[in-house]
Amino acid sequence: MFIQIHTDNQIDSDNDRDTRVEEQVRQRLARFEDRITDIEIHVSDVNGPRGGAADLRATLEARINGVQPVAVSDHGSTVDRAILGAAKKAARALDHQLGKLSDRKGH
Numbered sequence: 001m002f003i004q005i006h007t008d009n010q011i012d013s014d015n016d017r018d019t020r021v022e023e024q025v026r027q028r029l030a031r032f033e034d035r036i037t038d039i040e041i042h043v044s045d046v047n048g049p050r051g052g053a054a055d056l057r058a059t060l061e062a063r064i065n066g067v068q069p070v071a072v073s074d075h076g077s078t079v080d081r082a083i084l085g086a087a088k089k090a091a092r093a094l095d096h097q098l099g100k101l102s103d104r105k106g107h
Contacts, residue, residue: 001026002038010045011056011079028087030060032094036039038064041086043079058082060090070094 003022029036039062046055059073070093074085
């Protein structure tokens with residue numbers, strides 16, 4: 001499973017954080033690892049250059065073999081919280097999507 005993290009120009013780049021968060025996303029979605037080809041994560045600052053309290057949005061798209069991609073988003077006060085919240089939502093969405101597939105196939 002290939003994971004790519006993109007941030008907008010309002011968020012400082014941090015390789016250590018990206019590596020740590022990538023590992024946590026892998027752990028959360030490990031049970032789908034044989035089905036997911038890649039994951040793309042976009043993190044943006046909702047407030048932008050206006051400043052104020054940190055309000056970050058993470059959008060996570062998981063591409064799955066033989067199925068439409070699953071896209072979810074979540075908000076958080078830090079990059080970590082936003083991404084991990086999106087990963088939790090992605091796990092629920094994947095359970096739902098793949099569960100419907102197995103029901104249709106009679107498994």
